[in-house]
Amino acid sequence: MKRTQISEPVASVGFIWIDATGTERPVTATVGKPYQVGDNQWACPHLLEGGFEQPPDITGADSLQALCLALYGLYHDLLRLLGEGGGLLDAKTRAPFDLVTLKATFSRSTSQFQAIK
Numbered sequence: 331m332k333r334t335q336i337s338e339p340v341a342s343v344g345f346i347w348i349d350a351t352g353t354e355r356p357v358t359a360t361v362g363k364p365y366q367v368g369d370n371q372w373a374c375p376h377l378l379e380g381g382f383e384q385p386p387d388i389t390g391a392d393s394l395q396a397l398c399l400a401l402y403g404l405y406h407d408l409l410r411l412l413g414e415g416g417g418l419l420d421a422k423t424r425a426p427f428d429l430v431t432l433k434a435t436f437s438r439s440t441s442q443f444q445a446i447k
Contacts, residue, residue, distance in 0.1 A: 333384050334375045336362035340397070343435070345408075345427060347381065350415025357381045357411070359404045359436075364393040376400035378407040405436030 342360040349355065357380035364374040373387040374396035388403055390396035409432075412418065418427040 344421035
């Protein structure tokens with residue numbers, strides 16, 4: 331799949347990544363607007379700016395699936411950063427961004443949440 335510039339961002343969030351040496355670096359997770367690439371295929375760009383090079387756009391059967399997969403891709407990029415050592419801070423508050431919050435923000439799993447009645 332090709333990489334497209336994120337000219338129409340849908341959402342983004344900023345972090346401060348503290349790498350294994352203690353150096354602080356700003357990183358921004360951005361997901362772009364899904365776009366149709368075929369009769370039954372959609373794609374969605376995503377980028378962890380300051381962390382990794384932009385990967386190819388993620389494809390799905392519809393726009394919602396492509397968007398969800400792009401968010402999940404960002405989640406795994408952030409996990410990869412953490413795997414290299416260090417931690418993440420909220421860019422606004424500098425509060426630690428733990429793995430539970432990270433998963434709730436980016437993952438498709440909702441196992442830790444109760445259904446709204």
